[in-house]
Amino acid sequence: MGGLKKVIEKEKWQKVAEEMNYPKGSQVERKLDQVYVKYLLPYDTLTNDERQAILESVGKEWDKRYKRMLRRAQNPLHKQRQLLGESSSDDDEEDEDMELALEEADDCIVTGRGMNLATFEKVARNVMQMQLGTSAESADEIERRYWRLVSAGDEHVCVNAAAVDTADQAPPQKPKPSARHPWNLKMLSTCAESALRSLGPVLSVTVPTLHLGMLYSSSCWHRDPHGLPWTEFLHQGPDKIWYGIPDSQSDQFRRAVEALCPAFCQNKSIWLPSDVTMIPPDLLVKEKLTLTRATQRAGDFIIVFPKAYSCSICTGYTISESVYYAPFSWLETVSNDFEEARRSHEPTMFSVEQLLLGAVEERGAPQPARRAAALALAAALRRELHARRALHQLPSKDSKHPPKRRWSAWNVRELDECDVCRCTLYLSKVTGLVDKKGVFCLEHAMRVLSKFQGEDVSQAALVCFYSNDTLHTILAKLDKRFSS
Ligand SMILES: [Zn+2]
Structure with missing residues (x-):
């Protein structure tokens, strides 16, 4: 819009905010001005050579970081070996490198700020507006946009998700009839046919977890390490997209991830860290994997089979609930x-x-x-x-x-x-x-x-x-x- 001078003189910050799909608010012009001055103005005043030098050093830093992650994937138990005195490296620099890689690998999920439900819903609305503008899009179209973002990897999109332990509340004085319904997840995990009943109430296992999501909140490719099946019920919100890979294709899936993103495939038996790896389905199909896709609507249950890999994507503000259960035969392999x-x-x-x-x-x-x-x-x-x-x-x-x-x-x-x-x-x-x-x-x-x-x-x-x-x-x- 003609540079900082013009934007200030002609009072165009509001217009800039509109172009960027920012939600309307009294503070937005001031904030944009502050952010511009803090981050972009110093870059604007550099010469071309200086800019080039910065880009090169950023490129080098990313390169180093990727190599660190690769080394960590090859030697994921480095820290434990060190504790046991079995580490082959006496190189301090190498140890430091590995520590950094451990921190960086977990970087994509970070603890956000505490907020109440109303604030979460507001943030969800703002994210929707910033990403999609005012157009109402179908779940399929949103999913296409999501995979484009993942594949291109050139845009930093940050959204919130929350998991709430449902045991933290006192039981209601007068329970509703649905409280005793066999498909109520609190009943499902403790029914007489579940081998987990004898555990009693265990957070996130037999006590259901409530999940809040917004546009693009994802559960990345993972599988339950206990070999348990689990179910998720969508209470409210727009469709949630799921993909699944059965246990029978586990080896093939591992080979595909090794080929597509080696830095995320760890050299151990449970090789896929949860919450870090998202791979577009078409790339996995090219690797000859057979994927299952499901669209979960409000009121639907999704059941994930034992040892199956799954991932899911929210297409808007959703509230869902999940719990584990187990057939008695699971005790034979536990x-x-x-x-x-x-x-x-x-x-x-x-x-x-x-x-x-x-x-x-x-x-x-x-x-x-x-x-x-x-x-x-x-x-x-x-x-x-x-x-x-x-x-x-x-x-x-x-x-x-x-x-x-x-x-x-x-x-x-x-x-x-x-x-x-x-x-x-x-x-x-x-x-x-x-x-x-x-x-x-x-x-x-x-x-x-x-x-x-x-x-x-x-x-x-x-x-x-x-x-x-x-x-x-x-x-x-x-x-x-x-x-x-
Ligand atoms: Zn131990």
Whole structure:
């Protein structure tokens, strides 16, 4: 519009705001002026050579960053190996590089500012106006725009999303009839046919999560690391677009991601970090993958099958709710799934020991499932007792889990996780190792102790949430009940 001087003289900031689809407001002209002066004016006053030099240095920085991400993808467990004293690198610069890569990889999802529902809705309206102007577009057209943005990757679009734990509220005094309906997600996860019922209320697992989304809010390609199916119900809002890839095509999907975006494909068994990778469907189809596409309308349930990969995109302000559940047959493979998560150093949303302790008491479960749970539990308890004996040099003390607040559900975040494998420390933990502040599972505590002989262990302790006697009693009961 003729440059800063003209815009100021002829009072054109309002016009600039309109051109950029900014929502109307008294502050917008002042803000645009401030932003221009702060960021664009210094660039405007540079010579061509100076601008070129800046572009080159930005290009170099991006290059370096991408190489860092690639190195991290090849060696995703670098930090854990260092903790265990097994890192092959003694290069400080390399370590620093890797730290940076870890931070940068999580950059695309950041914690936003706290806001109430009315503000969220207002932000959603503004985003819609800025992105689409005043034209009303179909979900298909919005989806095309979305994939164009993803493919081109030359525009920075930032939107909000929120996940709300539904257990944080007191139960209503007079529940509505729908409160007891079997398809109410609070009922679904705790019905007699779900193997998760014995877990009791666990945040984000058996207690549903409410999701708020706006235009372009996305759930990137991911799959549940516990091997669980889950369902999402769309309460209100415009259509949500879903894509799915079945477990049978997992290997092919991994090869496709390796080819298309190698920096996001990590060299471990659970290889796809959640919430970072979005790939347009046509590129995946070219890699010979068979995708499922679904348009979810308000009132529809989407069911994601165990180990299926999925992603979804909101086309406007939406409120949905999701929850996990499990058929009893899942208990027959659950130990493998948790072992895979442990080997990949992926955090889980609950402890497998907590699940199994409940599942063996679940009278309604079919015999094969209860037997599988009992075998898995007995093996876990024997491993635990064995490890405790091996750590006899550490002082040990019995302790209790943190108390639950009223109405609140069990929350995995209130328990410690192992600094190495990130498993939830439910039966016991070792504290006070590695600079006196590390927290480890027993297996990794043993490995730390064997690697760093002579380490100062004056502050270390084995903390048992279940005493040895209790574990022996449970084992004897299991042996008696399932020995046949
Ligand atoms: Zn561990």
